[in-house]
Amino acid sequence: MSALDILAIGEPLYELAEAEIGGERVYRPGFGGDISNLAISAARTGARVGIFSHLGDDRFGHAFRDLWDREGIDRSTVRSPKGTKTGLYVISYGEDGHAFSYLRDGSAASRVTPEDLPLDAIGRARLIHVSGISQGISSSAADAVFAAIAHARAHDTLVSYDTNYRPALWPLDRARAVINAAMAGADIARPSLDDARELTGLQTPDEIADFYLGLGCRLVVMTLGRDGVFVATPQERRGIPPRRVDAVDATGAGDCFGGAFLAEWLRHGDPFEAAAYGNAAAALKTLGQGAVATSPKRSEVEAFIADGTLPRRSASTLALRS
């Protein structure tokens, strides 16, 4: 594996998104999993990206390999232990937006242990990205993430951590203990405001930024849902307004933001500008269904920022939901 800008570690999930076609309910296949979504967004922004995970020894595992090859993502450390399965999730849509149900217990990624980690690649990457999902899927995966963070820190590799708290994966007290402990080893804290309120018991973006900066993070990039993003460094804090579009599906918008943000920040070092770029990318992602089909390329984000031009999409990548 050549040196990467970003190595993302965690679980890819094959996606089935509920849709209605000709009056019939169908489940459209796609690709999800927070760290794979983030990796694809960063690669489409222009970063050199790799993924470490275990995929199932099944058709879904093959589908991910093909996807990552198409996206130019390095998968040289990914293994498929014999007889294992790739996790799956179903997205359904209701009045309150989207909801996920999981078929992931015992998945290949959840069986990863610290011994499986690609230490050389972690030590040579500029940054590793991990999340509360990467740790919530099993105790051995949680241990692997702690070991990856320790190895990264010992080799001057930056650590980015997205809280991505999923109550279906673990109880709040356990998630809080693990995520807050891991965050103390992170350089970039990437919570959502909702997650951070649950995980810290604090309310305002300022209090929450103080909490993560106090743990030792050097950058806090907090998504505020419809209100944009709040970016804090020890020296400066700013709210970055959202970009508004006619959203169809917000699944994966946070991950799309995260990938675009990290790729841009690593490129020029300005977190406020990178967050504005990430907001534009995330807005374009919401124009279509599923976690990554409409995650935009750099040229599309730049055209949108320049004059509001929206990407042209083939009908098959747009929502078929009635």
Ligand SMILES: O=C(O)C(=O)C[C@H](O)[C@H](O)COP(=O)(O)O
């Ligand atoms: O829940 C999980 O474990 C997944 O990885 C499924 C999804 O692909 C991401 O969760 C989407 O993440 P958002 O960007 O927060 O919408």
